[in-house]
Amino acid sequence: MADESLFEFLHLEIVSHIFSQQSGKGEMDNKDRAVCISVLEAMGFRVGQGLIERLTRDSPSFKDELDIMKFVCKDFWTKVFRRQVDNLRTNHQGTYVLQDNKFALLTQLSNGKQYLDQAPKYLAFSCGVVRGALSNLGLESVVTAEVSSMPSCKFQVVIQKS
Amino acid sequence: MSRQSNRTTDNKKMSSELFTLTYGALVTQLCKDYENDEEVNKQLDKMGYNIGVRLIEDFLARSTIGRCQDFRETADIIAKVAFKMYLGITPSVTNWSPAGDEFSLILENNPLADFVELPDNHNTLIYSNLLSGVLRGALEMVQMAVDVKFVQDTLRGDNVTEIRMKFIKRIEENLPAGEE
Numbered sequence: 001m002a003d004e005s006l007f008e009f010l011h012l013e014i015v016s017h018i019f020s021q022q023s024g025k026g027e028m029d030n031k032d033r034a035v036c037i038s039v040l041e042a043m044g045f046r047v048g049q050g051l052i053e054r055l056t057r058d059s060p061s062f063k064d065e066l067d068i069m070k071f072v073c074k075d076f077w078t079k080v081f082r083r084q085v086d087n088l089r090t091n092h093q094g095t096y097v098l099q100d101n102k103f104a105l106l107t108q109l110s111n112g113k114q115y116l117d118q119a120p121k122y123l124a125f126s127c128g129v130v131r132g133a134l135s136n137l138g139l140e141s142v143v144t145a146e147v148s149s150m151p152s153c154k155f156q157v158v159i160q161k162s
Numbered sequence: 163m164s165r166q167s168n169r170t171t172d173n174k175k176m177s178s179e180l181f182t183l184t185y186g187a188l189v190t191q192l193c194k195d196y197e198n199d200e201e202v203n204k205q206l207d208k209m210g211y212n213i214g215v216r217l218i219e220d221f222l223a224r225s226t227i228g229r230c231q232d233f234r235e236t237a238d239i240i241a242k243v244a245f246k247m248y249l250g251i252t253p254s255v256t257n258w259s260p261a262g263d264e265f266s267l268i269l270e271n272n273p274l275a276d277f278v279e280l281p282d283n284h285n286t287l288i289y290s291n292l293l294s295g296v297l298r299g300a301l302e303m304v305q306m307a308v309d310v311k312f313v314q315d316t317l318r319g320d321n322v323t324e325i326r327m328k329f330i331k332r333i334e335e336n337l338p339a340g341e342e
């Protein structure tokens with residue numbers, strides 16, 4: 001059973017590696033940053049898919065979209081980020097905002113506004129995890145994260161209607 | 163199935179799976195980015211080193227272990243305390259060299275490689291090479307230069323995973339360079 005801290009160490013190093021790989025070719029511009037973010041997000045996506053599979057192996061199927069989102073906010077978030085989402089809001093038209101006031105991957109970074117500009121790097125993977133989980137539950141989505149004051153974080157999920 | 167009673171085990175298992183899956187995603191990504199297995203092994207070692215130099219502080223803070231008297235004690239601490247704390251396994255320490263400067267860690271099962279299978283075109287890939295770097299980096303921070311190698315790997319068909327560790331030298335505290 002791997003210790004929780006191992007994932008945090010690994011995650012930090014992965015972010016660092018992906019970014020230094022890209023910037024090794026000179027100055028980092030917005031396009032390079034976007035590439036790094038999307039690589040991290042894609043990694044998270046695969047991990048999210050794997051995790052949700054194991055978690056819901058024996059569960060009954062979900063009633064509807066809201067049921068799935070509640071599951072993500074409670075059971076999935078607890079298993080992956082060790083707490084529940086503090087606040088779930090929706091416009092009942094496919095957009096959800098999940099607010100976590102003490103997001104596990106941000107608590108070590110800062111307690112407030114310091115390093116705010118660095119936060120997106122450390123959220124890309126988690127956005128991917130959420131997107132991957134939803135994907136395997138039958139919901140295609142776009143997941144973005146917004147931070148105004150660490151470690152509080154809002155994940156915005158927009159379900160794509162096929 | 164009783165969910166309540168298994169909650170703690172489930173939680174640990176899930177964070178373990180998060181780690182294992184993330185590690186797998188990392189190796190997959192590295193295989194995509196680098197042309198050959200040798201390069202991937204090097205990158206894993208380098209990343210492991212970066213993790214190790216930080217992990218040692220976490221370890222020392224949580225384990226309250228004092229300074230080891232000799233390499234044998236170091237080996238025991240690594241196997242019985244560190245591996246147990248971080249990976250939940252206790253490898254055995256064997257195959258000591260006559261000079262007492264080299265030993266093997268034998269892992270019956272390797273949590274990093276749960277559910278992993280190496281495809282045929284990657285037979286020189288050392289999947290768990292991150293561990294080599296972690297051990298090397300961590301020990302460097304406690305003034306020990308070591309060489310770490312995987313000599314057996316269950317992913318490559320061996321019965322066990324064997325990590326060979328060799329003591330190179332004691333690292334003296336470096337004084338700032340003089341003006342010469």
